[in-house]
Amino acid sequence: xxxxxxxxxxxxxxxxxxxxxxxxxxxxxxxxxxxxxxxxxxxxxxxxxxxxxxxxxxxxxxxxxxxxxxxxxxxxxxxxxxxxxxxxxxxxxxxxxxxxxxxxxxxxxxxxxxxxxxxxxxxxxxxxxxxxxxxxxxxxxxxxxxxxxxxxxxxxxxxxxxxxxxxxxxxxxxxxxxxxxxxxxxxxxxxxxxxxxxxxxxxxxxxxxxxxxxxxxxxxxxxxxxxxxxxxxxxxxxxxxxxxxxxxxxxxxxxxxxxxxxxxxxxxxxxxxxxxxx
Amino acid sequence: xxxxxxxxxxxxxxxxxxxxxxxxxxxxxxxxxxxxxxxxxxxxxxxxxxxxxxxxxxxxxxxxxxxxxxxxxxxxxxxxxxxxxxxxxxxxxxxxxxxxxxxxxxxxxxxxxxxxxxxxxxxxxxxxxxxxxxxxxxxxxxxxxxxxxxxxxxxxxxxxxxxxxxxxxxxxxxxxxxxxxxxxxxxxxxxxxxxxxxxxxxxxxxxxxxxxxxxxxxxxxxxxxxxxxxxxxxxxxxxxxxxxxxxxxxxxxxxxxxxxxxxx
Numbered sequence: 312x313x314x315x316x317x318x319x320x321x322x323x324x325x326x327x328x329x330x331x332x333x334x335x336x337x338x339x340x341x342x343x344x345x346x347x348x349x350x351x352x353x354x355x356x357x358x359x360x361x362x363x364x365x366x367x368x369x370x371x372x373x374x375x376x377x378x379x380x381x382x383x384x385x386x387x388x389x390x391x392x393x394x395x396x397x398x399x400x401x402x403x404x405x406x407x408x409x410x411x412x413x414x415x416x417x418x419x420x421x422x423x424x425x426x427x428x429x430x431x432x433x434x435x436x437x438x439x440x441x442x443x444x445x446x447x448x449x450x451x452x453x454x455x456x457x458x459x460x461x462x463x464x465x466x467x468x469x470x471x472x473x474x475x476x477x478x479x480x481x482x483x484x485x486x487x488x489x490x491x492x493x494x495x496x497x498x499x500x501x502x503x504x505x506x507x508x509x510x511x512x513x514x515x516x517x518x519x520x521x522x523x524x525x526x527x528x529x530x531x532x533x534x535x536x537x538x539x540x541x542x543x544x545x546x547x548x549x550x551x552x553x554x555x556x557x558x559x560x561x562x563x564x565x566x567x568x569x570x571x572x573x574x575x576x577x578x579x580x581x582x583x584x585x586x587x588x589x
Numbered sequence: 590x591x592x593x594x595x596x597x598x599x600x601x602x603x604x605x606x607x608x609x610x611x612x613x614x615x616x617x618x619x620x621x622x623x624x625x626x627x628x629x630x631x632x633x634x635x636x637x638x639x640x641x642x643x644x645x646x647x648x649x650x651x652x653x654x655x656x657x658x659x660x661x662x663x664x665x666x667x668x669x670x671x672x673x674x675x676x677x678x679x680x681x682x683x684x685x686x687x688x689x690x691x692x693x694x695x696x697x698x699x700x701x702x703x704x705x706x707x708x709x710x711x712x713x714x715x716x717x718x719x720x721x722x723x724x725x726x727x728x729x730x731x732x733x734x735x736x737x738x739x740x741x742x743x744x745x746x747x748x749x750x751x752x753x754x755x756x757x758x759x760x761x762x763x764x765x766x767x768x769x770x771x772x773x774x775x776x777x778x779x780x781x782x783x784x785x786x787x788x789x790x791x792x793x794x795x796x797x798x799x800x801x802x803x804x805x806x807x808x809x810x811x812x813x814x815x816x817x818x819x820x821x822x823x824x825x826x827x828x829x830x831x832x833x834x835x836x837x838x839x840x841x842x843x844x845x846x847x848x849x850x851x852x853x
Contacts, residue, residue, distance in 0.1 A: 486676065486677055486679065488646055490694075493742055495690075508681075
């Protein structure tokens with residue numbers, strides 16, 4: 312009887328703890344979301360105050376005007392079209408650049424011979440910014456999609472290569488030795504040890520490359536393109552459409568923020584378990 | 590023909606500035622099947638080099654190592670290895686997936702390898718912790734996973750490189766007794782590297798004492814004839830301790846003298 316009581320008591324305690332845990336988690340969630348919302352609100356508030364009370368110029372529209380313009384451009388489909396074009400270019404170039412960069416990085420990290428052969432390429436080209444490559448890309452590939460995708464690949468590939476190679480070099484030798492002593496073949500060691508151990512580094516490289524892709528696509532579209540957020544910015548300058556410039560700036564900020572959040576979530580979700588033991 | 594034979598094994602390394610240093614010199618030893626052999630020596634005597642050579646991670650400069658009469662060339666699943674730290678575990682796999690890694694590489698069906706991995710996890714006392722990832726486990730538990738991982742592969746022998754060196758005294762004590770039990774249950778041959786005299790006498794059927802490095806070699810071997818569970822207060826235990834202590838004291842003094850010389 313007494314043991315039963317004790318059991319009941321302990322299970323009640325567990326349930327209570329659990330509820331407390333859930334409550335705490337909810338509180339923490341609310342806390343982080345709430346703080347972020349306040350952070351965002353303050354950004355727009357400062358903007359509003361600066362625009363309406365301090366600058367008081369047509370050249371610096373307040374958030375509400377920009378919002379109105381944004382809604383208008385969204386309803387007419389113009390904003391969606393430009394955003395979609397830019398995003399598609401980034402996505403294709405980014406995916407191709409990563410798909411090409413990961414195996415090259417793995418090879419550099421795995422084989423000293425390959426490192427010596429390829430490193431001059433990566434070490435030389437990564438210092439030529441993708442923005443500097445815009446002119447030649449347009450001359451080679453025209454002002455259509457090809458030049459933009461080339462530039463995004465260019466801006467993605469080196470960061471992914473370097474991070475992947477660094478990840479391979481960072482694998483503890485004992486991980487490889489353990490696999491050897493367990494009877495794994497070199498191919499198995501590559502796929503079951505080398506690759507998963509490198510995933511966090513690859514994802515970090517991709518996240519950095521994504522930020523660069525935004526820079527590159529805007530610059531490329533500013534210089535030569537028919538559509539895209541960069542074109543919207545350029546047209547805004549040409550025809551003094553200040554509101555449209557602001558809409559596209561806000562749009563870029565939101566897209567960047569969203570993709571970065573998506574990446575962080577993916578790293579957490581898929582690579583949480585790949586994170587090195589600390 | 591002994592189970593393991595080391596014939597005049599010498600390993601020298603060439604450093605970056607071109608100087609050669611001798612890690613191990615003329616090391617000879619025969620091991621029988623089912624032995625629990627502890628290799629004891631001061632730091633820098635080359636005992637880890639011996640383990641690397643036995644595992645096949647490294648090769649002797651001179652001499653040879655034979656397992657069942659065949660030379661040891663590369664790492665193989667004949668010789669399971671338990672490392673000192675936890676950096677050999679795969680943090681992206683949970684406990685049971687780590688343990689069944691070798692079986693998976695060999696293409697053993699999932700059901701069978703699960704059963705086998707579970708059996709060895711139970712043997713090392715990790716019942717009910719299968720789903721946990723290495724990052725969620727304590728140092729002692731991680732070493733248990735390493736031992737289970739090596740044993741699940743059913744190697745001919747187990748090579749252990751100061752596996753309890755990084756654990757706290759309490760945990761180390763528990764692990765020593767558990768390892769002794771596991772060895773009694775499986776009768777796997779073990780070569781166990783340690784610099785801890787007490788640990789060696791607690792565990793081994795034979796203790797090999799190495800001379801101080803550089804160019805360490807085997808100074809002598811003591812057979813420990815103590816049946817069953819070993820207790821430190823047993824007078825026979827104390828006697829062995831004294832004998833081994835006498836052997837190693839001089840070497841430790843030499844090793845620390847050398848280090849003091851290097852530091853000066």
